[in-house]
Amino acid sequence: MQLKEAKARFIHTWGQQGVSWGICRTMAQVHALLLISCKPLCADQIMEELNISRGNANMNIRALMDWGLIYKVPKEGPDRKEYFAAEKQMTVVFKQIVKQRKKKELDPIIDLLDECEDLKSSCPESQEFSKMVTELKSFSQKADMALDNLIKLDSHWLSGTLLRMIK
Amino acid sequence: MQLKEAKARFIHTWGQQGVSWGICRTMAQVHALLLISCKPLCADQIMEELNISRGNANMNIRALMDWGLIYKVPKEGPDRKEYFAAEKQMTVVFKQIVKQRKKKELDPIIDLLDECEDLKSSCPESQEFSKMVTELKSFSQKADMALDNLIKLDSHWLSGTLLRMIK
DNA sequence: CTATCGTTTCAAAGTATGCGGAAATTGCTG
DNA sequence: CAGCAATTTCCGCATACTTTGAAACGATAG
Numbered sequence A, B: 001m002q003l004k005e006a007k008a009r010f011i012h013t014w015g016q017q018g019v020s021w022g023i024c025r026t027m028a029q030v031h032a033l034l035l036i037s038c039k040p041l042c043a044d045q046i047m048e049e050l051n052i053s054r055g056n057a058n059m060n061i062r063a064l065m066d067w068g069l070i071y072k073v074p075k076e077g078p079d080r081k082e083y084f085a086a087e088k089q090m091t092v093v094f095k096q097i098v099k100q101r102k103k104k105e106l107d108p109i110i111d112l113l114d115e116c117e118d119l120k121s122s123c124p125e126s127q128e129f130s131k132m133v134t135e136l137k138s139f140s141q142k143a144d145m146a147l148d149n150l151i152k153l154d155s156h157w158l159s160g161t162l163l164r165m166i167k
Numbered sequence C: 001c002t003a004t005c006g007t008t009t010c011a012a013a014g015t016a017t018g019c020g021g022a023a024a025t026t027g028c029t030g
Numbered sequence D: 001c002a003g004c005a006a007t008t009t010c011c012g013c014a015t016a017c018t019t020t021g022a023a024a025c026g027a028t029a030g
Helices: A003-020 A026-034 A043-050 A054-066 A088-106 A106-119 A123-152 A155-166 B003-020 B023-035 B043-050 B052-064 B091-107 B107-117 B126-153 B155-165
Strands: A070-073 A081-088 B070-073 B083-084
Touching: A003 A026, A003 B043, A003 B091, A003 B126, A026 A043, A026 A054, A026 A070, A026 A081, A043 A054, A043 A088, A054 A070, A054 A106, A070 A106, A070 A123, A088 A106, A088 A155, A088 B003, A106 A123, A106 B003, A106 B083, A123 B003, A123 B091, A123 B107, A123 B155, A155 B052, B003 B023, B023 B052, B023 B070, B043 B052, B052 B070, B052 B083, B052 B155, B091 B107, B091 B155
Parallel strands: none
Antiparallel strands: A070 A081, B070 B083
16 A cells, blocks of 8 residues: 555544544544654644645644644744644553543533432432432442543553453 | 432433434433333333434434343233333443444544555655554554453453452 | 234434634734 | 734534434234
């Protein structure tokens, strides 16, 4: 396979999958582009490579920085343009993504369960409801803590944890 | 809080969150409804509770059965209606969801990386690309195996694994 | 065989989401 | 402070996804 084709395919599929991870397609494509680029790129280069508008490029660059997946790269000289590069250490990328997804996918559920917990009532329906809420909450909290710990682990220990889970 | 309000809130929020988990809203709402119901419900009851059409109800009931999150409940008598109940053991629910999401979110990436691996070329760009692909693949495979093992664990061991990750 | 219930399929309507382009803002430089 | 370039915000449009309602299909009991 040629480099050009491989890059196109990588960016396309990564963008596609991004949607299923709750990341919008363009954001995932910008990320893919920077991941496989050997030098930092500026907004204009990204716009051109992906055929997207300035507003769109900027929004997603900003979002990727919020997620901690790309960085500004200081550039010498009187060039006022800003250049960006992706975090390339996979364990770091992984932790950042877990962190963001936990915030979006798990935290709201825990809030919901807290709200639902103070239900005072004793009909069979209420009991079933409360039982389910309690069980869900206990499980969610375990998952919450487990993920928090994954996020805190340094890269070395993260690999170790995964390896232990493989055995 | 009253039961009615709590139920409505639970179903609404669970549906909302479902979207962020890659599950469509109605499917998640049907799931929520059955989770907190103390007895099995038929399609008509589900339609009425959630104000959805027959086609929609049926599609999502079937999808939930495919995911292994709800079951048909055999019913006595000459009643030809089919009744459904949710799997209520959280560890089972958790495993089923992980299984489906892995299939949708991780497997396609592994396929992509396999494709991108046989790139024969030696310019700096290609090297950067190949390096990234290799690293991603090694990491994805670890995650893949870790998740497969989570799925295989029986409920008792799953809790144990989570607890170990909390410490 | 026919009446009834359940399931599946399909086109059309409705809704949400992402995107582009322009306008507003920021920040620097001379 | 004026002028310029980069960045960010906002709004209307386009596209994709969901849902509906109807119609076709299948199965079963009488």
